[in-house]
Amino acid sequence: RAKQHQRGSSQYFSAAMGNDARERFKLLKGLRAGFEESQLFVVYQPQVELTDGHVIGAEALLRWRTSDGRFIPPDQFIPLAEQSGLIIPIGEFVMRTACMQLRKMVALGHVGFRMAVNVSMAQFRHPGFIDMLGRALRDTGAQGGNLELEITESMAMDDADLVLRVLADIKRLGMSVAIDDFGTGFSSLSQLRQLQVDRLKIDRAFVQEAQSSTAGSTIAQMVINLGRGLGLTVIAEGIETEEQRQYLIGLGCHEGQGWLFARPMEAAQLEAWLQA
Ligand code: C2E
Ligand code: MG
Numbered sequence: 001r002a003k004q005h006q007r008g009s010s011q012y013f014s015a016a017m018g019n020d021a022r023e024r025f026k027l028l029k030g031l032r033a034g035f036e037e038s039q040l041f042v043v044y045q046p047q048v049e050l051t052d053g054h055v056i057g058a059e060a061l062l063r064w065r066t067s068d069g070r071f072i073p074p075d076q077f078i079p080l081a082e083q084s085g086l087i088i089p090i091g092e093f094v095m096r097t098a099c100m101q102l103r104k105m106v107a108l109g110h111v112g113f114r115m116a117v118n119v120s121m122a123q124f125r126h127p128g129f130i131d132m133l134g135r136a137l138r139d140t141g142a143q144g145g146n147l148e149l150e151i152t153e154s155m156a157m158d159d160a161d162l163v164l165r166v167l168a169d170i171k172r173l174g175m176s177v178a179i180d181d182f183g184t185g186f187s188s189l190s191q192l193r194q195l196q197v198d199r200l201k202i203d204r205a206f207v208q209e210a211q212s213s214t215a216g217s218t219i220a221q222m223v224i225n226l227g228r229g230l231g232l233t234v235i236a237e238g239i240e241t242e243e244q245r246q247y248l249i250g251l252g253c254h255e256g257q258g259w260l261f262a263r264p265m266e267a268a269q270l271e272a273w274l275q276a
């Protein structure tokens with residue numbers, strides 16, 4: 001009877017929604033504990049010059065391996081971390097780890113290495129964000145000039161005043177900025193022009209649709225032209241085939257990232273890969 005009553009009282013929600021909320025809550029608890037227990041780590045995916053394959057740097061990507069060895073994809077746990085505020089300490093962990101690795105790459109002789117780190121809107125809004133960046137540089141000895149922050153297109157268009165202010169501070173630290181997943185949002189051209197960004201990163205959806213659909217190739221072409229027209233570097237993500245690489249070169253895209261070149265890998269692997 002009690003069960004029946006419970007079921008009745010949650011009638012507004014579909015069973016699936018109730019499960020979803022419970023699942024998310026469990027996942028968040030696990031994430032909090034997992035972060036404490038060092039289950040989070042950072043992998044690096046090389047970024048290259050499209051025409052000659054010359055390595056420019058790498059993007060730092062967060063990974064979560066639970067105690068029973070399962071990998072939870074960032075697309076699942078990052079939104080939870082953002083909603084709960086946990087992204088602040090986790091984002092700091094990613095930044096410090098990436099800066100340490102960057103310092104090491106430079107020491108190994110990869111002087112101009114560019115380390116790209118994803119940041120969330122919640123981090124941009126956090127009043128301690130710029131101080132955190134400065135500390136990460138100071139404590140690790142990494143140079144701001146070797147760092148790039150990736151913000152998403154929707155973020156770039158979100159709170160114009162805030163974003164402009166934080167971008168200016170980031171620039172003062174010498175860091176560059178890329179707009180990630182470009183083409184998936186609705187950028188206003190005038191807003192885009194105001195932003196002090198250095199690079200547009202074409203979303204992999206357009207890279208992968210570019211040859212199969214007219215719409216995909218039109219968007220890829222437009223984004224590349226737009227970026228070039230604004231004097232920005234254009235990088236494409238999710239390049240898996242040689243055909244895609246050739247096609248993007250043909251469209252005038254400068255840089256690339258994807259399984260064709262290398263998968264995301266742990267630090268030691270990255271160092272070995274760069275030697276080879
Ligand atoms: P993103 O920043 O757009 O990262 C690119 C994603 O594409 C990565 O997924 C990468 O592993 C994947 N990828 C790279 N090359 C290929 C390819 O050739 N084919 C295919 N199919 N996929 C490829 P990942 O690592 O699962 O990350 C997903 C998203 O999670 C990232 O998208 C980013 O938005 C977010 N993320 C990851 N790490 C962090 C972080 O430290 N902080 C924040 N705020 N977000 C992060
Ligand atoms: Mg990214």
Ligand code: MG
Nearest residue numbers: 180181203237
């Ligand atoms: Mg992206």
Ligand code: MG
Nearest residue numbers: 180181203204
């Ligand atoms: Mg993406």
